[in-house]
Amino acid sequence: MENLSGFLILGIATGSLYAIAASGLVVTYTTSGIFNFAHGATGMVMAYIYWQITDPEGWGVHPILGLVVVLFIVAPLFGALVERVIMRGLQDTSLVTKLVVTIGLMVGLRELVNQVLWPPAVRPAAKFFPGDRWTLSGVSVTAHDLIGIAVAILVAAGLYLLLYKTRIGVSMRAVVDDRELVRLNGGRPNRLSMFSWGLGASLAALAGILAAPIVQSTLQVDPLTIFVINAYAAAVIGRLQSLPWTFAGGIIIGVAQNLAVVYLPQTEALTGLRPSVPTILLFITLLVLPQTRLRTHSLQRLRESVPHSTLQGTLLMTAVLMAAVALVAQVSDARMVLDLSRALVLCIMILSLVPLTGFAGQISLAQWTFGGIGVWVAATWISSSNPLSLVLAALVAGAVGAVVALPALRLQGIYLALATMAFAVLMDNLVFKQEWMLGSSIVVDRLPGLENDKVFAIFLALMFGLLALFVVWLRRGPFGRRLQAMKDSPAACATLGLDLTRTKLEAFAISAAIAGIGGVMLGMLKPSVGPNDFLMFNSLPLLLMGVVGGITAVGGALFGGLLLGAFPVLARVLADVPVLPELFLLGPALAGISLGRNPNGAVNEITRSFRDRNEARRRRKELREVADVRPEGDGVAIGPEAPAHAGDGRVLIDPLDEPEWLGIDRPFTQREVQALNEALDLKESDLDVTARS
Amino acid sequence: MDPRQPSEANARAAAMPPELMQDPLLELEAVTAAYGRIQVLNGVDLAVPAGTVLALLGPNGGGKSTTLKVASCQMEPTSGRVKIAGRTVNGATSEQLAELGVCTIPEGRGIFANLTVRENLELATYTGKSLSAIEDRTYSFFPRLAERRHQLAGTMSGGEQQMLSMSRALSSDPVLLMLDELSMGLAPLVVEELYAVVSQVAGEGVSILVVEQFARTVLGVADWAAIMLGGRITRVGPPGELEQELTAAYLGDR
Ligand SMILES: Nc1ncnc2c1ncn2[C@@H]1O[C@H](COP(=O)(O)OP(=O)(O)OP(=O)(O)O)[C@@H](O)[C@H]1O
Ligand SMILES: [Mg+2]
Numbered sequence: 013m014e015n016l017s018g019f020l021i022l023g024i025a026t027g028s029l030y031a032i033a034a035s036g037l038v039v040t041y042t043t044s045g046i047f048n049f050a051h052g053a054t055g056m057v058m059a060y061i062y063w064q065i066t067d068p069e070g071w072g073v074h075p076i077l078g079l080v081v082v083l084f085i086v087a088p089l090f091g092a093l094v095e096r097v098i099m100r101g102l103q104d105t106s107l108v109t110k111l112v113v114t115i116g117l118m119v120g121l122r123e124l125v126n127q128v129l130w131p132p133a134v135r136p137a138a139k140f141f142p143g144d145r146w147t148l149s150g151v152s153v154t155a156h157d158l159i160g161i162a163v164a165i166l167v168a169a170g171l172y173l174l175l176y177k178t179r180i181g182v183s184m185r186a187v188v189d190d191r192e193l194v195r196l197n198g199g200r201p202n203r204l205s206m207f208s209w210g211l212g213a214s215l216a217a218l219a220g221i222l223a224a225p226i227v228q229s230t231l232q233v234d235p236l237t238i239f240v241i242n243a244y245a246a247a248v249i250g251r252l253q254s255l256p257w258t259f260a261g262g263i264i265i266g267v268a269q270n271l272a273v274v275y276l277p278q279t280e281a282l283t284g285l286r287p288s289v290p291t292i293l294l295f296i297t298l299l300v301l302p303q304t305r306l307r308t309h310s311l312q313r314l315r316e317s318v319p320h321s322t323l324q325g326t327l328l329m330t331a332v333l334m335a336a337v338a339l340v341a342q343v344s345d346a347r348m349v350l351d352l353s354r355a356l357v358l359c360i361m362i363l364s365l366v367p368l369t370g371f372a373g374q375i376s377l378a379q380w381t382f383g384g385i386g387v388w389v390a391a392t393w394i395s396s397s398n399p400l401s402l403v404l405a406a407l408v409a410g411a412v413g414a415v416v417a418l419p420a421l422r423l424q425g426i427y428l429a430l431a432t433m434a435f436a437v438l439m440d441n442l443v444f445k446q447e448w449m450l451g452s453s454i455v456v457d458r459l460p461g462l463e464n465d466k467v468f469a470i471f472l473a474l475m476f477g478l479l480a481l482f483v484v485w486l487r488r489g490p491f492g493r494r495l496q497a498m499k500d501s502p503a504a505c506a507t508l509g510l511d512l513t514r515t516k517l518e519a520f521a522i523s524a525a526i527a528g529i530g531g532v533m534l535g536m537l538k539p540s541v542g543p544n545d546f547l548m549f550n551s552l553p554l555l556l557m558g559v560v561g562g563i564t565a566v567g568g569a570l571f572g573g574l575l576l577g578a579f580p581v582l583a584r585v586l587a588d589v590p591v592l593p594e595l596f597l598l599g600p601a602l603a604g605i606s607l608g609r610n611p612n613g614a615v616n617e618i619t620r621s622f623r624d625r626n627e628a629r630r631r632r633k634e635l636r637e638v639a640d641v642r643p644e645g646d647g648v649a650i651g652p653e654a655p656a657h658a659g660d661g662r663v664l665i666d667p668l669d670e671p672e673w674l675g676i677d678r679p680f681t682q683r684e685v686q687a688l689n690e691a692l693d694l695k696e697s698d699l700d701v702t703a704r705s
Numbered sequence: 706m707d708p709r710q711p712s713e714a715n716a717r718a719a720a721m722p723p724e725l726m727q728d729p730l731l732e733l734e735a736v737t738a739a740y741g742r743i744q745v746l747n748g749v750d751l752a753v754p755a756g757t758v759l760a761l762l763g764p765n766g767g768g769k770s771t772t773l774k775v776a777s778c779q780m781e782p783t784s785g786r787v788k789i790a791g792r793t794v795n796g797a798t799s800e801q802l803a804e805l806g807v808c809t810i811p812e813g814r815g816i817f818a819n820l821t822v823r824e825n826l827e828l829a830t831y832t833g834k835s836l837s838a839i840e841d842r843t844y845s846f847f848p849r850l851a852e853r854r855h856q857l858a859g860t861m862s863g864g865e866q867q868m869l870s871m872s873r874a875l876s877s878d879p880v881l882l883m884l885d886e887l888s889m890g891l892a893p894l895v896v897e898e899l900y901a902v903v904s905q906v907a908g909e910g911v912s913i914l915v916v917e918q919f920a921r922t923v924l925g926v927a928d929w930a931a932i933m934l935g936g937r938i939t940r941v942g943p944p945g946e947l948e949q950e951l952t953a954a955y956l957g958d959r
Pocket of ligand 2 (some may be wrong): 769770772812885886
């Protein structure tokens, strides 16, 4: 093939950009331990800022000056600020919380650009030295491409010098080894983290600015974000730690992508394939990546607590929900009913994450993708007015879910999240757009009897209730306990012989199956559905609002779904008020980011404060009663008021402390002994064995 | 009953010899500390007089390492006070202490395994010394490390690794040095070599708190010894007086 060398150069040029972006991701991950899903979005935003500064339609500053400003001022400040304000609070939180917060940031940046700062318009993305191009064995190579390669080489050299020849770089590597020991040496890991986030953002900016004109001739939010996200594959090839391998990975991906042009047939069905090459490589890498060792986290103190739903509570919730929906449907207009139904569909979609994220501690960013598969199966395999179609949709979506999860299940949570994201992007680009799939929009018939929108809304409430009951029933059974055990300590489970992979696989399949049903519900709700209803980016708010609501309980899914459904409605209703609509559109992202401060989710927080207060009141009342009858002495009486004397001079135990924790979480002191003795009506002399014998 | 601590009536907390309380560089006052709900230190009183070596001894799980973590501000005590040179340092961070000249060598190998010997020494420069000064002093004490300066620290022998972790104590010119189980997993000869260095550092007037399980070597170096059992200091005194009690403590006969 004569133009091979030309494509090779182009491949190396693209790969260089991947390498630059991925190296930034690896630097932040290794020094701070947080995988930044927002890295791609950061690159995208910086490309927009660069456009704003340099474009004649913007401020028209000279490109070189603009480059300096973005790379050395704006991006580092942004990165450092993100670390200081958002990420630093994430120490001692679970992996899910860490991922969700960065995903929140990603969604937020995307919405910020789309809705607030740069609403869609034509913004040309200029190449550097646009006139200079050469033809190399039949392929046109631009100066911009060559600049990309040169910059990547400079970045590689610069990073090497930084990490091996400067104290701050050596300290960054030292933090990876032993954070605490760096502090004992007098180094400041927090500052190092801040520095590395600044550096990471700068590298993302560099990649984003250079990539923008290559991705498309105008600035586009999603393609640009996904371009940088593709670079995550390079980081995975470097196992999120090795920079040389990350650079090699970037080049491999770029070259493979460009060679795909040469070798793959240019058929209609494969048009989406070229941009999907990195995603496919990510999958392959995950498949062959050596298994990471299970970490036995040493009595990690997480700030999260895990409440669970009961069957009775869920039944009650279902009844109340159906009644409330019926009432609202009666009194409101048609549009409101549709909004409500949409929110209920979102509730079902978030519910699908409860077994996976809430119980198993894994993350999926492809729930709407499974929904798309479900709706396609239900509408085109058999008629969706046949109730069996729902079962079929669940089965197929579940099976696909299992197949997708399989490669990444052996690995840690980050990789599974990446694999699902890659799968979702792949489906968006390659499959959903096809004519035979959702490309020409499909119309989904409702089940017989549900034609009326109000009836359908009540049916959705029922559907949510039934699925919620199923999920709670699962949690109560042996499968649920296995999931919980796995979430608590993977290492302990492995030593007990629990098959982690199978358990995770089942959780994943169940989750995908519920999402499949949710997809069918969306199809029945809307007049027709197409590929845009099932984009990867749509799945992100599900996870955010789920975790914000409290993903371990079905009530959290309800809360999160209703809130997610309410945001756009509020933005619409308040369209004339300044700022508020934008704020509501950013709602899911802001909520997700705020999770770092309050990792337990809203519903848990609310119910817990209620429960705590009631519990305290009940306990105080009971104790008062016990104290009143104590002279008769029935068992171990624990005194009423806080560490005080019960009038007669006896020392009593703090009423709010569980007696069974005595001696475990606080010392069993002389005071408690005395109180116990008195409660049991024992005297010191009775106890002194030596004195009696 | 001591009115200040009614609950400690049955504790066997040892009284501090008055000499220990004169001009202490490090002082712990009624320190309690916990991991989550589990309390590990139950009121530790301890003082290291300026310019002396105090050995903190005791069997596994007594809370020695935890005491050291509290003293070096790696861990916040749940109550009580940590004082260095008479100033309360509760709430300070370990990096602040390090900058002030408190050098802590933690349990296990206090080195960065994936960094070279030289890079490990480079991290000691946060205390304000230049890298070349640190290298010179380290290599003069441990010539073996000079040969290995470009080797990854994690690939060295246990003894060499411990020498490397000691080098920070040597070269950073600390005011207070805290060492946790220098001898762990090392041959007696190497341990002796390391403690020779410790006594040399002590000779330069540095106050030292050493934690050890096996007392023989360390008692030769120490001016004072304290025994720790069940999260309390049960005995403090000159090393000679404590040897017998120590045997009893290890045999569980108390
Ligand atoms: N990170 C931790 N989380 C929970 N408990 C801990 C932790 N570290 C130590 N402990 C507990 O605290 C107690 C005291 O531990 P510590 O390490 O201070 O003892 P030690 O005297 O240094 O023992 P050794 O001689 O074995 O090093 C032990 O019971 C131990 O199990
Ligand atoms: Mg110890």
